[in-house]
Amino acid sequence: MKDLLVVEGLGKTFGSKKFLQAEYAVTALRNVSFTLGKGETVGVVGESGCGKSTLARCVLDLIEPTTGSVLFDDTDLTKLDAKAKRDIRSRIQMIFQDPYSSLNGKRTIGKTLAEPLWVHEGVKYKEALPRIHAVLKEVGLPVSAADKYPHEFSGGQRQRIAIARALILEPELIIADEAVSALDVSVQAQVLLLMNSIQKEHGLSYLFITHDLGVVRNFCDRVLVMYLGSVVESGPVAELLTNPKHPYTKSLRDAAPIPDISRRQSLALLEGEIPSPANPPSGCAFHPRCPRATDICRSEAPTLQSSDDQRMFACHNPEP
Amino acid sequence: MTSPLMQVEDLSISFKINDKWCRAVNGVTFDIMPNETLCIVGESGCGKSITAMSLMKLLPDTARLGGHVRFGGQDILSLKERELEEIRGSRIAMIFQEPMTSLNPVLTVGEQIAEPLVLHKGMGWSEAKKEARNLLDLVRIPDAQKRLGQYPHELSGGMRQRVMIAIGLACRPQILIADEPTTALDVTIQAQVLALLEDIRKEQELSIVMITHDLGVVANVADRVAVMYAGDVVETGPVASIFDSPSHPYTQALLRTVPRADAAFELSPIEGQVPSIQKMPEGCRFAPRCKEETSKCNVTPKLSPGAHSVACWARGDIQ
């Protein structure tokens, strides 16, 4: 299988060198590499400050990465000029977390869906209508939705509209940034199933950013676990969650509350707070909270190593 | 058998929207027992938050309240504002979802914890500050003395929520109402805060009413559960019984929609939407989305008697 997306050594440092202001630099993303095949779903999971949203925005070039390359269908996105970048955006789309703020409240749904067609293909609203109606039906909304405004819809319906907007240009890759996190669970399941069936229909790939391991387990093929800007572990979902190698993956899994009374009292406690990316700990970024930390963890950052052809982890003292 | 600390009886809350009264909470009944965690669980729009607010009568004047909230021989809903102020924060306390916006950004942590002590317990400021230090130790904030002088923005989200809990506990309340206390937190921090609340409840012998949308949280902290849907309590009972043998079609369906980290399974969503408050269906409000709808469902079902009770016409022994 040929890879649709190849990310190599991606890094992002936010900094400021303003007149009369203190200089600062925050490394939000550190040397991230991964591949995404056609029709595959890769999850990126982690807590706040782990760099997962920065990663999504760097891949789409909404933020310019400091180092590394993003190869999409053999084209390096980081080396394109502004015009070519905008053109390639019809092939990569994004769905955002908050369905209340990701739609422009002053435009009807039809206009919102027609705009990308006009910008990228020069299709006028009247000619675009059949395609708008088709995509609305595909996401399970009535055709009449085209004449309404976002505020007339519930959160779940708005997220369907956001999916329709991402889908209308028939992209090959959709980046979903916490796309179901703001939804109620019953609606969340609806949207996940919808995204699944769309994937089967169109052969899409998803890069799925989330903090919810439950969603990852049920929706993704492979997963990257991130902590403070770095990938600490990656691999196929089921294997990685049943037998995590990195202590952080294990803690994350055990801290996620499961609606099952027999699993009660097992919320494993991870001590301490997530460090600030502006002031990361020495050595392995996880060592101050890690139950398995030794001297080497405090001085030397571990590199990603592979245990077999699929799994990678960055830890000096991996779980057995 | 111990008697309940608080009894909520046929509580209803209505708001006027476009000149029409809409019932956001539709005759809710439950008890809060001493020294227990009661979880009120439901999706957005089910009325769980305003139910919690009404336990302290913290609702805008535009809300029309019905029913009773009995606490310490009084009916909270019939008390005057002055009498309520004596109860709020001192005998019943509340913590909120967003610890950043519920703390005052221009006051130090110490001042904010000390304030209710000065107000309700009549302590002097220096005595109150000393007590604030103890409270920070109680919620396990390291470096308590230093934290007292800090401002909310200098603390992380988890620390701020601990400060909120400390403020809530300052006057040793009998009931702590926690409205989605961990929703804004990262999962490893959420686990810490939940464990903290559980330990404090045992140490201080208080009752916690936890409002949440997360069934995982419920399974891990609740003693008893009330499941709400569109303004009704549809099922209530001990936590083990609710999760092992859920009875109401909504509870059953809800449990099948939660993606779990420990196993992959076929998610089966509940079709349709939570009804809008202005267009509530007649009778059982879940009926339009229910797979077991019967001909009786156009009449509102009552909760069946017993420890584990359910309000559903398709579940036999109820009226």
Add this chain to the structure above:
Amino acid sequence: MTTVDTINPEKRSTGEQLLRLARKNKLSTFGLIMFLVIVLAAIFAPLIAPHDPLEQNILARLQDRSPEYILGTDTFGRDTFSRILYGLRISLLIGLTSTVLAMILGCALGIIAGYRGGWIDSVIMRCMDMLLAFPTLITGLFIVAVLGANFVNIVLAITVTILPKFARVARAPTIALKEREFVEAARALGFSDLRIMALHIAPNIVGEVVVLASLWAAYAIRIEAYLSFIGLGVAPPTPTLGTMIRDGFEHILDAPFVSIYPGFAVLLVVLSLNLVGDGLRDAIDPKLRD
């Protein structure tokens, strides 16, 4: 409260919304009607005016109100009422043109500054600050004095003096909107910056800006009157309200009405616009809406 999120307000047409507003805010409705009456009077001045505004009648100099001259006459025996009607035309035209121009240019600058940020923001906003640092009248005076007093230059002068206010008002919400996901979504869809600024950000701030436009239109009309009053207005004998007030000033003790009536006209225009502006602000502020 969670419940409020799920309430979908029934959609009302703009007309219905205006009607509801009118019922709630009677004072602003009054202001709006007053303003419309003034505008109509100015437009139809040739039909309403009983005299030619330039026609002099030496025999009827400085007369007070009479059936012949409703609001009296000035030094040259010209009919004050007719002159006010024609003066309103010039004053309104100058005031409204410069406000609209300032609104468009100021918002464009403000949106660009807020959206782009960085040095572009610094350059634009420091220029605006410089303009704001001078008293409005001085800036206007300077421009008219250098370029000469004619219609175009006066419009230009007033535009420049109120433009920075619009730029500031447009910049702040732009910075907030820039962080909203729908703007990021538009970028993710490959829309150009120009398109995002013009079609996605501008419509979202137009409400706030229009409120201020109505208040500053009143201000613009006042500036026009000031400039005319100190002799830097449109050249005589064309009547403007400011010139009329100045002309009457020589006789302020023996025939005060010559200045007072045009002054009163300025007052009415400014008052009506301010009332409309207050009403619009209440209508747009979501905290005051039901």
